[in-house]
Amino acid sequence: MPSVYDFTAATITGEKLSLGTFKGQVLLIVNTASACGFTPQYESLQALHQQFAPRGFAVLGFPCNQFGRQEPGDSRDIAAFCSQRYAVSFPLFAKIDVNGAKAHPLYAYLTNEQPGFLGLKAIKWNFTKFIVDRYGKAIARYGSMTKPEALAKKIESLL
Structure with a gap:
């Protein structure tokens, strides 16, 4: 049975990274x-990352321009924006399509x-969130309206 760890993605700097790197988190x-x-x-994603990273947690950000063309920049622009505006330290990946x-x-x-x-698979908008357990299994999905801080208890229960 596949898991998240079986996939590879390009980082924001263009390097290929196996998600197996995050095995056990x-x-x-x-x-x-x-x-x-x-x-x-x-801001809240970064706060969750800082709070729980020492216990084996990571936020993984995947920029996407499929919704209202709201991610028009290249990797360098995205990385600079996230660093300067939100002090993001969690892993960011190269821009992808999600649908x-x-x-x-x-x-x-x-x-x-x-x-x-209603069982629809398509991502509806930016900031859709998936929680993955320590075994690489996607166990929950949350829409854009769900604030990251609302997931803290769920994340903590998995740590």
């Missing part, structure tokens, strides 16, 4: 955007394992 995987009404969630024929295989897996409302 609880993960919060989020599709992000720099010019979205939900962009301030970066459609060109969807990153990780997101095809996540949406298959945790479909959204």
